[in-house]
Amino acid sequence: MKYAILINHNKEARDAWQSFSAAQRSEGYAAHQSLHDDLENSGEMVAAEALADPSNAKRVLVSAGSVSTTDGPFDQSEHLAGIYLIDVENVERAVEYAARIPEAAFGLVEVRPVLGASGADM
C-alpha cells in the first residue's frame, strides 16, 4: 500500500527552524537522513524529495490558449515543503514513519493514501 507523507510548513515552523541552534538543525537533518536510510534499507522507499521555497514557484495559467505565469511566493498560510512516497504494509506503519519527521512537532505532517490502479468489480 503506497502512502504519501506530506510535510507542510508555516510561519511558526519557519520561525522555529530559524531560531534553532546549529546543533538543533543538525539534529533535524539527521532525523530526515535516518528516516531516509531506514526506508531504503527496509525496501519501503519509493521516492523522497524536499521542495524549494515557494518564492521559487511559478503558477501557471492557461487562458484562451495562451500561457501566463505568476511568480511566488503566494499568499498562503501553509505550503508543501517536502514529500516522502513510501510503500508499506498498512497505515499504522506509515504513521510510525511520519511521526519521526521533525515537522511533526508542529502538527504539519500528513499521511495520505495513494490511489491504486487495481479495483474491485462493481
Next chain:
Amino acid sequence: MITARDIEDLLRELAPRVLAVLARQHGDFGACEDAVQEALLAAALQWPQEGVPANPQGWLTTVAYRRRTEVQRSELARRRREHTAALLEPPTGDTTPPDRDDTLTLLMLCCHPSLTRSSQVALTLRAVGGLTTGEIARAFLVPESTIGQRITRAKARIKASGAEFQPPPQDQIPARMAAVMEVLYLIFNEGYTASSGSDLHRVELTAEAIRLTRQLHQRLPEDGEAAGLLALMLLTDARRPGRTGPDGALVPLAEQDRSRWDAKAIAEGLSLVTSTLARHTIGPYQLQAAIAAVHDEAPSAAETDWPQILGLYDLLDAMAPGPMVTLGRAVALAMVHGPQEGLRHLAEVDHDPALADHHRLLAVRAHLLELAGDHQAAREQYALAARRTLSTPEQRYLNSRTS
C-alpha cells in the same frame, strides 16, 4: 523455431526446480536463490544465440552451482579459510526430476511467517515465479532497488529464523498453505486493474498468479481450496475483456458485453469448481469461485441466478464472515427480495467499524438506492464513495454515477 518468449517461459518454469535442487543440496536458501537468478540471466542471454541446451535444467543447475561455489569461495577467502573439498564436488542428481513437493516447499518458505506480506509477495515472484527484481519492481511501480532490498531482507530474515529448505513441521502446514494462497490471491488482485493498454514491459500479475496457482493445484490435486482459488482467478479474469470500456472506464458487471468474456477460461473455471465442490470439503475460495461461476454462466445480467448466489453468500458468511462478504450478501438479498431488503441489511451492519464509511459500503448503498428509485440519495452516496475510494478506476466509475 523457438522464440525469446518460449525461452522465457521455459526459464521461469525451470527456475523453482533448479533452486530446489541447489537449496536442498547446499542449504543457505538466500545464496542459492541469488545464484539461480544469475544462471537465469546467463541463459536468457546465451540461449537465444546458441540454442537451448539438450538438458536445460541440468545446464541451469550447473551454472547456478558454479556461481554458488564461486561466491562461497570468495566468502571463505575473505575469512581466510581454506577451500573445502566438498565445495568443488559437482552437484549430484541435477538431472533427476525433483520431488513433486519441491515447488510447495519453496512456496511455503517464501511465505514464511517472519516476513511481511509484501516481502512474501516479492520473494515468491522471484524465487518461484522466476521474475527478475526489475520485472517485479515495474509490476508494482516502485524502484528496482526497493524490491531488491525487500528480497535481500526477506532472505536474511528466513536465514535468521533458522528455516531450511524443507517442508515446515506438519502442524504448521495448514497455516503456511493459507498464507501461500493469500499471497497468490494478493498478486492476482494487484494485477486486476482496469487498464486496457497492453504494456509489453510490464509483467501481467494476474497471469503470473494464475500460473503459480496452477502449479499449486497440480501438486495438490486433492486440495479443494487450491482448486477453488485457481477457479476463482480464472472465472474472475475471464471477465476482464468486458470490464473496461473503449475509453478505459470500468464497466460494471451488469452492463458488461458478455460476448467479450473469455469462454475458454470460464469453461476451465466451471469444470474445476464443479468437480472440487463435489469431491472436497468446502472452503471460502471454493465458495467465492462458485459465486463467480454463477455470474459467468448467466447469459445476461437479468438472467443471473441470484437465489443461488444468496445461498452461497449465506454459506460464506457462516464459514468466513468479513466486511466484503457482508456487502456481497446485501447485494444478493436486494436482488432476490428487492432493494429495500438489501438496504435494511446494510443499516444493520453499517456500525461495524470495519465497514463504517468504507467506500464499498457507500458504493453498495448507492447502487441499492438507485435500484430503489431514490436517485437523489443514490447520487449523494456515489459522490461520498468516490471521495473515499483508494482506487483510480473505482473513483472514475463512482464519479460517473453521480451525474
